[in-house]
Structure formats: C-alpha cells, structure tokens
Amino acid sequence: MTSIDLLSVMANLVSDAVRGRLALWNREDLAGNIALERPSGKGHGDLSANIALIAAGAAGIPPRDAAALLVEDLRASEELMKLCNSVEIAGPGFINLFLSDGVLSDTASRALAEGTEFGAGVVDKQESILLEYVSANPTGPLHAGHARYAAFGDSLKRILVYAGHQVTTEFYINDYGTQMLNFGRSLAARYAQLCGHEVQFPEDGYQGEYTVHIARLIEQQIGDEMIGHVLPEPDAAAIDFFKQEGCRLVLQDIRAILGRFRVNFDNWFLESSLYGSGAVDEALETLEAAGEVETREGAKWLLTSRFGDDKDRVLIRSSGEPTYFTSDIAYHLQKLSRGFDRLINIWGADHHGYVPRMKAAFEALSHDPQRFEIIIGQLVNVIEMGERKQMSKRAGTMVTLQELLDSIGADAARFFLVERSNDSTLDLDLEKAKLQSEENPVYYVQYAHARICSILRRAAEEGLAAPADTTSVSGEPLAGQERELIMKLAEFPRVVRIAAETRGPQRITTYARELAAVFHVFYHNCPVIRAEPETTVFRLGLCRLTRNVIARSLDLVGVEAPQSM
C-alpha cells in the first residue's frame, strides 16, 4: 500500500486535465512530469504549477496565454475543481491552486489513519541494496570522521528501508595487510615498554595513547609470556599475536561504541576471510580470464585505463603479494554473488581517487557500473586552539566517537553530523560542540514533540480523546496556521522520497526543523484544549499526526523523540 501523498494526487489530476492540450502542442511528454511546488510567497496559493512556462515555447504563444488555456482545462475538470477553491494565473505564467479546506482536512485524516507508517513505501521501484559504510582498519578507536559516516550511513539505511527498499548493512574490516602488521608491531613495542624494557617505537607506528591501553589489556592477560618473542625485535609470531589480539579488542570496542551511537550492522565482514576462502585467487583468475590482466616488471596489472582510469593498477606485487585492490575486487564480486540489485559504498574523501579503478574493475568484469554507487563523504577536521588538524590515528590527533558521545550525547551528535551535506567538509571543535549542543537544533525538534505529548496527556486527563484514525471537521473554516501545518505534513512523503533518491539524510533534518517551526506557530495561535469541542477534536488529531511525523523524522536519523524533557 502506498501512502497518501497529496502532492502526487494533485499532480496527477492536473496532468489528466491538461494532457490533451499538451498533445496538441506535441509536448505530451510533459504530462507525466508535472511538478507541483509549494509557492514561496504568500498569496500564491497552496500549490503552484510551472507547466505553462515550460510548454509555452512548444505552443508558440506567450507563457501567460498558454497558462490561460491550461487553466480552462483545469477548470473543466470536475474532479480537480472539487478539491480547489480557485485556480489562478500569476507572475510570468504560474498556475496557482488554492485548495479547499475539505481536501486539506481529508488529507490530514487519511495520513492520521496511516499511523506511524505515513510516508512509508514511497519509492517507484523497490531494490535490494547492500550498504557498506564506516569500514575501517581495526587499528584504533573510531574518530569523528567515522562518526560522520556512521551517522550518515545508518540514517541513509533507515530512510531507504522506510522508503521501501530492502537494505543490508555491512562493516568491512580491513584486518589484513601492512597497516595491520604495523599495528601489531606498535602493540608489541608498547607491550615491551610496559614490561619495563626500552625499545625503539616503529617509525610509522601508531602513536596514539590508546595503544598503551590496548597493550596493557593484553599484558594483564598474558603477563610477560610473550617477551621472549618481542625482544630485541618482535618476531613473526609476536606480530601476528599482537595483531590478532589488538584486532579483537579494538573490534569489541568499536561494536560497543557504535551500539551506543545507535548504529547496528547486519554483517561484519573480515577482509582476511577472502584469503582463507580462496576468493582473492578466484577474483584474479576471473580477471585474467576476461583478458584484462598483463604482467609487467614482475607484477600483474589490471588494465583499468581501458575503462577510464588514469593508469593501470597493480593486482599482484612483484613480491607475489596481492594488493588491497585485488581483495577489494574479490569482496565486491562476493557481494554481487549474494544477489543484490545495487551496491552502495560510503567512503571518505581521502579515498575518492580509488573510485575510477573500482568502477573500471566492474566494467572489466562486464558488470554494470551503474549498480555500483559510491558516496563520498568529505573529511572532518579537529579544531584545537583554533588550529585545524586532520583526524589521524597514526599521529594520534583525533576526537574519538566516545569523546563525542560523552560530551554531547548521541542525539545532538547525530543531528549535528547528519545536518551537514556529505559534500561539505566539517570542522569539529569539541569545546564549541559542547557549547553548541545546548542550542542544538535537535532540541528544538524534540521540544515540539514533547510539547505535543504534553498536550495529548493533558487532553486525556480532561477526558478529551484524540481521534485515533480520523480527523473530524468542525465545519469552521480552517485557520491559516492549520492550513500551513497540514500542508507541511502533506509534504512528508515527498521528503522521504527525495531523501531516499538523492541519498540525502539532511533533507530529513531540515524538514523536521521546518515542521517543528510550523507546529510551534500553530500552537501559539490555535488553542487545542481550550477551543470549541469540535475544534478541539480536530486539533487533537492534528497534534497526533504531527507527533507521528516528528517522531518518524527523528527516527529516520536515529534520534530519540522524548515524551518530556
């Protein structure tokens, strides 16, 4: 069942009414594509159509003349005119619709009847999607950069699911390769230090204080049992041991902290498992069979430049070791084999140069690169003492997700991070964030929700029941603030659809703020409990509906909707 969507209903009626005229002008194609918008200024009605402006060229007449003809068609449509008080031409040729009170209260009534599912299932075509995000080296705690992608990815998942897609989320754990060996060496060095030995710290090692903490946990388990393997230089067994233990402890921590951030993954996928299962070798064979691999200078190259990449890329080093690229191809082949319609990856901007080669690999294997979508999230910088620093685990300069949660909490952190478009870089000053958290817009929205809950509680105490599935009409004309509120509520299905289509969770936060604002205005102008009995019932219905939509909006970005605060 699809959700009641006033904007689509009206667009369809307009479309039917003008189709014949558009056909005369040889622009029947426009009929399927009528865009009704909320006009900006006052006095322009409730909905506005720009169809005359677009079609005027084809009609060979001035836009306002085209509008006049189209308005005749609209006025001839009984079905449409039942819902409109009037249809007018304004400005350069806009056609403005003034909706009747009846269609507005009816829309509210139907939306309310849908309960908490209003706006759900709005996509045209349902897809099964694998959404991979955060995906980090398990070499340290998650920082604010990961927090951004976590908040974005989890919100996107919620939105896509609500919009009607089937979504599986996955965290890819890069537990293989040189960075992990580096991590193992760093821990071995910390361990030796904890055991009272002076050792040289690896040159590119992980400097952060957290490595001491992890080494201490390991030391508490095993005492100085490993010290023989660590001095004077850690041997292979020691590096492997510390790598494994470190990975285990870090992942434990990552899972816990993501849980606190309300981010839960369906799957955790170990890169190392691709080696164990032979998937990496298979991927290489598949690429070779496709005839896209060449051996040069002792290494095997994938000829990605044939598919738009800047240059060819190494699959197998001259040492015989596969590169990260090869295992990543294996991973994505594995994803495809699980039968998803679409793969979506969220990557940090520092990996964007990697996009063309992965797309090229898809094409080399004759897979449609359209099915493989990569969303780039711009970076997060830490501001300390007015100085910008980049998040770096190796240098140890970072604000961790844990610090973020401890200082401002999950609600403010998620709202703060998701509000910004993923295309913009984000500066994070923790001290400022603490201050800002008190004025965080999330509270503005939550406050509206709590306020409505309070009204509904009060109404119940006074024996006034909010209607559960209908909004009865008082017979009085709707107040301006009621119309504004209903129109804003009616936008919700479209907002969900656009947020899903454009992969833009910030559409939801923006909408939630707008809705809260419209509600606050309604509240200050339209008494609910102290109104005439019939009006009270109607407004209680609007309150319930608004509460449902605010709660759902907040849920779509993983923020709680408190009953009181």
Added chain:
RNA sequence: GCGCCCGUAGCUCAGCUGGAUAGAGCGUCGGCCUCCGGAGCCGAAGGCCACAGGUUCGAAUCCUGUCGGGCGCGCCA
C-alpha cells in the same frame, strides 16, 4: 600539472533533478508568560548566493573559464 568536493547573512550551514521577494540556527537589537510546556513565539538589522561569461521566459541551482580553500594522484589501505 590532472581529477573530485566546497565557496550563500558577523559565525555554522540548508536550499543545487532551474521558478515568483534567497532561508534556518547561533550572535546583535526590541517586544510576548493571570492562558494547553518561554528549550517557545513575534518583530528589526544583516546578502552584487566568490568572480566573469554562456544556455532561457526565468540561474544560488545547468555549462565554460578565473580566483580561493580541502582532498587525491603508491607494487599503502
């Protein structure tokens, strides 16, 4: 040098599959609690939407170029 992203109010940012007078929060100034939650509401000030061309009825939005900032350009991941 080449590629990707960004440049909108004093600050932080929405809006960018083209629409009418460009929005919000914070900050500044001035109002509103005998009345359903003042974490709220109302009002004021504040903008050549980086710049220059182009596309068209119409451009913050699309195209080209310039300037400024971020990121990337490994047989690292």
